[in-house]
Amino acid sequence: MSSNGKFIVIEGLEGAGKSTAIATVKQYLESRGHQVVCTREPGGTPLAEQLRTLVKQADLQEKVAPETELLLMYASRVQLLTNVIRPALAAGNWVLADRHDLSSRAYQGGGRQLGDSLLDTLRTAVLGDTRPDLTLYLDIDPAQGLARAASRGELDRIEQEQLSFFQRTRAKYLEIAAKEPNIVVIDAGQPLIQVQQALRQALQAAGV
Ligand code: Z5A
Numbered sequence: 001m002s003s004n005g006k007f008i009v010i011e012g013l014e015g016a017g018k019s020t021a022i023a024t025v026k027q028y029l030e031s032r033g034h035q036v037v038c039t040r041e042p043g044g045t046p047l048a049e050q051l052r053t054l055v056k057q058a059d060l061q062e063k064v065a066p067e068t069e070l071l072l073m074y075a076s077r078v079q080l081l082t083n084v085i086r087p088a089l090a091a092g093n094w095v096l097a098d099r100h101d102l103s104s105r106a107y108q109g110g111g112r113q114l115g116d117s118l119l120d121t122l123r124t125a126v127l128g129d130t131r132p133d134l135t136l137y138l139d140i141d142p143a144q145g146l147a148r149a150a151s152r153g154e155l156d157r158i159e160q161e162q163l164s165f166f167q168r169t170r171a172k173y174l175e176i177a178a179k180e181p182n183i184v185v186i187d188a189g190q191p192l193i194q195v196q197q198a199l200r201q202a203l204q205a206a207g208v
Contacts, residue, residue, distance in 0.1 A: 005034070005088065005089045005091070005092050005093045005095060006089075006094050006095075006133040006208070007085070007089060007094075007097070007130070007131070007132045007133050007134075008025065008029075008094065008095070008096050008132065008133060008134050008136070008208070009097045009099070009100045009132040009134070009135040009136070010022055010025065010096070010097065010098055010099070010135075010136050010138065011099060011100070011103060011106075011135055011136070011137045011138065011173065011183075012137060012138030012139065012140060012145075012188060013140055013142055013145040013146075013166055013169065013170060013173075014145050014146060014148075014149040014159055014166075015140065015144070015145030015146060015147065015148030015149035016138035016139070016140040016145050016188045017140075017188050017192070017195060018098050018099070018138060019098070020192065020196075021136065021138060021186075021196075021199055022038060022096060022098055024196045024199050025096055025136070025199060025203065026038065026096055028200055028203055028208075029096065029203075029208070032208075034093075034094045035093045035094065036093065036094050036095075037084065037085075037088040037093045037094070037095050037096070038095075038097075039080055039085060039095060039097045040097070040098040040099065041073070041077060041080060041097065041098065041100055041103065042055055042056075042072065042073055042077075042099075044079075044080040044084055045080055045083050045084060047076075047079050048075075048076040048077075048079040048080050051072050051075055051076040051079075054072065055069060055072045055073065055157075055158075056156040056158065057156070058154075058155070058156055058157045058160060060157070064157070066108060066112035066113075066114050067114070067118070069108060069112065070104060070108040070112070070114060070118070070119075070122070073103070073104045074104065074122050077100070077101065077127075078126055081126070081127070081130055085097070085130065086130055089130070097132070100132060100135075101123060101126075101127060101132075102132075102135055102137070102173070104119060104122075105119055105172065105176060106169045106170075106172040106173040106176070107169050109172055110171060110172020110173070111161070111165045111166065111168050111169035111172070112165075113168065133182065133206075134182055134202075134203075134206050135180075135182060135183040136184050136186055136199060136202055137173055137184065137185050137186065138186050138188035138195070139170070139173070139174065139185050139186065139187060139188055139189075140188040140189050141170075141189060142166035143163060145166075145188075146159070146163070146166065182206075184202045184205075184206070186198045186202060
């Protein structure tokens with residue numbers, strides 16, 4: 001737990017509605033007088049944005065090993081934690097993150113089947129005691145989420161994965177959420193207005 005500002009993360013599969021949720025949560029926090037710093041992962045610093053481009057690039061001339069993908073995510077995360085998230089929290093700001101460490105646990109740990117052990121080692125080394133105060137996980141059927149994402153145009157390298165990859169990723173998200181009380185599952189298959197209401201209720205219930 002941070003001692004100054006609080007750290008809130010929005011998670012979910014593509015098309016779950018994270019961008020929309022960020023806007024709802026940001027408005028909620030600002031209406032309560034908090035200064036909010038928004039981040040996204042991978043990305044969020046100049047170097048991390050370059051890593052984002054690399055990791056999403058669809059036309060690479062070689063296979064990307066799952067471990068490479070994982071390490072690029074954590075390289076990006078170290079930059080963001082060091083240069084943006086920790087300084088923002090220390091200055092008393094609230095951090096509102098579009099994805100964080102839970103994405104790696106779900107996509108690389110579950111989807112890519114890298115398992116928990118390597119993930120646990122990296123998490124301990126990289127995150128230290130900077131952990132989210134609250135994670136709002138937008139749960140959606142992968143086929144529904146991908147259909148929403150596809151309607152926006154070209155798919156990146158990860159979005160081009162098989163449906164089974166996203167099913168494993170979702171299963172991992174739900175498995176972790178069932179064990180960790182500061183992760184709240186929101187049904188993102190509902191109409192937008194109900195999702196927004198569920199987000200505000202979750203924030204209220206968490207005492208935010
Ligand atoms: N990744 C990883 O593997 N490991 C990691 O550690 C991290 C990331 C950090 C990041 O891509 C990729 O990196 C991602 C995971 C991986 N890959 N995949 N595949 P990104 O950041 O570019 O993409 P994204 O995070 O998946 O975001 P997105 O596709 O933009 O999804 P979204 O933000 O959740 O969706 P949205 O833009 O808010 O909504 C999508 C559309 O649905 C839009 O037209 C909305 O108007 C509509 N929408 C939203 N909510 C609703 C409801 N409730 N009803 C109807 N329509 C809705």
